[in-house]
Structures are given as structure tokens and as C-alpha cells.
Amino acid sequence: MLSHEVKQSDALLNLRSYVGRFAPSPTGPLHFGSLLTAVASYCDAKANRGKWLVRIEDTDIPRIYPDSKNHILSCIDAFQFEPDAEIIFQKDHLGLYEHVLEQLKNANAIYACQCTRKILGSNHIYAGTCRDLNLDFAEQAIRLKVADQLICFDDRLQGQQCSNLKHDLGDFALKRRDGIISYQLAVVVDDYLQNITHVVRGADLLDNTARQIWLGSLLNYPNLNYMHLPLAMNDQGQKLSKQNLAQALDIHRAPELLQQAILALGQPFVELDQPRVMLQQVVQQWDVDLIPKGIHLTATFL
Numbered sequence: 001m002l003s004h005e006v007k008q009s010d011a012l013l014n015l016r017s018y019v020g021r022f023a024p025s026p027t028g029p030l031h032f033g034s035l036l037t038a039v040a041s042y043c044d045a046k047a048n049r050g051k052w053l054v055r056i057e058d059t060d061i062p063r064i065y066p067d068s069k070n071h072i073l074s075c076i077d078a079f080q081f082e083p084d085a086e087i088i089f090q091k092d093h094l095g096l097y098e099h100v101l102e103q104l105k106n107a108n109a110i111y112a113c114q115c116t117r118k119i120l121g122s123n124h125i126y127a128g129t130c131r132d133l134n135l136d137f138a139e140q141a142i143r144l145k146v147a148d149q150l151i152c153f154d155d156r157l158q159g160q161q162c163s164n165l166k167h168d169l170g171d172f173a174l175k176r177r178d179g180i181i182s183y184q185l186a187v188v189v190d191d192y193l194q195n196i197t198h199v200v201r202g203a204d205l206l207d208n209t210a211r212q213i214w215l216g217s218l219l220n221y222p223n224l225n226y227m228h229l230p231l232a233m234n235d236q237g238q239k240l241s242k243q244n245l246a247q248a249l250d251i252h253r254a255p256e257l258l259q260q261a262i263l264a265l266g267q268p269f270v271e272l273d274q275p276r277v278m279l280q281q282v283v284q285q286w287d288v289d290l291i292p293k294g295i296h297l298t299a300t301f302l
């Protein structure tokens with residue numbers, strides 16, 4: 001357990017080799033924003049002589065979109081990304097997440113919460129209502145206790161980020177009442193399991209990071225290095241997402257889309273070719289300093 005402040009440091013990471021990942025959830029087809037994340041995570045890993053792994057985040061079963069798993073796999077093929085290990089599916093790890101919950105329960109780090117959505121209302125900060133009620137864990141939501149302390153990390157693109165989870169959020173759920181394991185728990189456990197060292201993902205996940213650092217620190221997992229990419233916006237100024245029906249990546253236009261993604265990431269122009277050849281070239285020229293700063297990307301061709 002940690003005392004005053006959780007601070008991320010790069011010092012340890014330099015001793016370990018780079019392992020990065022691309023971790024889409026099959027709640028809709030991949031879109032241009034997903035491609036940016038795939039390209040950036042791949043090129044950053046390869047430019048650092050690291051490994052690049054793929055993980056399908058399919059724990060949120062009610063939100064799984066029937067064909068999107070196949071679409072993700074066919075995009076990885078069509079864009080000629082080459083994962084350095086077999087693709088893993090979080091659905092196969094449900095027993096493992098339960099095991100980690102048991103560990104946290106033994107450490108008195110979690111508790112059962114019976115609050116309904118109605119009771120919680122629109123208040124985004126959980127007041128800790130059930131913290132000392134000692135409720136039975138069966139068929140209840142499970143919450144992780146947070147501390148009144150500042151959690152900081154240095155994002156490679158977004159700079160230093162700090163958050164006090166107690167003030168900003170309150171104790172947060174690791175498992176829903178319907179049994180669905182939270183994104184936070186699954187991500188932290190799988191990053192550890194896959195020996196991930198570097199996380200490259202969209203800035204929409206920036207405010208999840210403090211939660212993941214806190215959970216990882218309670219489990220004594222190693223610190224990770226983070227880079228949150230600016231989000232691609234559509235011409236109405238909304239971020240591309242499955243919710244606003246962003247266009248699915250067309251696998252028949254892989255070289256053209258790849259070329260656009262490379263430009264959107266601020267990297268030097270790459271001629272149309274086989275995606276594998278184009279990716280090799282981006283890896284050779286990869287420069288994080290050229291990626292646009294900020295959390296929104298408003299290139300005109302998006």
C-alpha cells in the first residue's frame with residue numbers, strides 16, 4: 001500500500017524492454033480513430049524495438065456488436081499489422097479477474113455496494129454510502145476504496161496529469177451488479193499479465209488513467225508509461241466514435257486510409273504501397289514530437 005503520493009517514474013521502465021498493445025473493444029466496427037491508435041501504438045513500439053500485442057476487450061457482453069470482432073481481425077490483416085503474440089480475448093480471463101477481486105477482498109480494499117442507479121442519480125462522485133455496511137458480495141456491485149491523495153503521471157503528449165480520486169470520483173466500481181467486470185479491472189490485470197510497459201491510446205481514456213494507476217499500485221504491479229493521442233473529430237466537431245456511428249474502416253482502402261492516418265499523426269508523407277511497406281517506413285521515421293498536441297485533432301480530411 002502506498003503512503004502519501006503515487007508518482008509515476010520512467011526510471012524503472014528504462015530497465016525493461018518495451019511492450020505495447022492495441023486493445024479495441026468489439027462494441028462496433030473499427031473507425032478512423034481506432035486506426036490512429038493502432039498505427040501510433042504499433043509504430044511507437046517498433047521504433048523502440050519493442051513488441052506490439054493485440055487484445056480484444058470483450059468483457060462488456062451486452063454491448064458487444066455481433067460482427068465487430070471479425071471486423072477488428074480483418075482490419076489487422078488488411079492493414080498488415082503483425083502482432084508479436086497470439087491475440088487474446090478478455091472474455092477468456094473472467095476467472096482471473098475474479099481471482100484478483102478475491103485478492104483485493106482479502107486486503108480489505110473493496111466492498112459491496114447496493115446503491116441503485118436511482119439512488120446514485122446524476123452525482124458523479126460516489127459518497128461512500130456502502131463503505132462501512134459490510135454487505136454480502138453476492139449480486140452486488142463491487143467498489144474499490146480510494147484514498148484522499150494526489151495521483152500524478154507524466155503523459156508523453158499531454159504533460160503532467162494529476163487527480164485526487166476521492167475528490168474527483170469517490171470509490172469506483174470494479175464489477176457491476178449484473179456481474180460484468182469493469183473496464184478498469186480488466187485493463188489493469190491484462191496489462192500486467194501481458195507485461196505491458198507502454199500504453200498508447202486515445203485521449204478519451206485520459207481520465208481513466210488515475211484509477212488504473214491506483215488499482216495497479218494496490219496490486220503491486222509495475223508502473224506503466226502513458227501516451228494519450230488526440231481524438232479524431234468529424235466535421236460536426238464530435239469525436240469519431242461508435243456512438244455517433246463513425247464510418248467503419250474499409251479494408252479495401254487500407255493503403256489510402258493508412259496514408260491519411262500517418263498524416264493525421266503529423267508524421268512525414270509516405271507513398272501508397274503495401275500497408276506493410278508503408279508501416280515499415282513510418283517506423284523508421286517515427287517522431288513522437290510531430291504528433292499534434294492537445295486532445296482534439298481537426299484535420300480537414302477526416
Ligand SMILES: [Zn+2]
Nearest residue numbers: 113114115130
Ligand atoms: Zn453504495
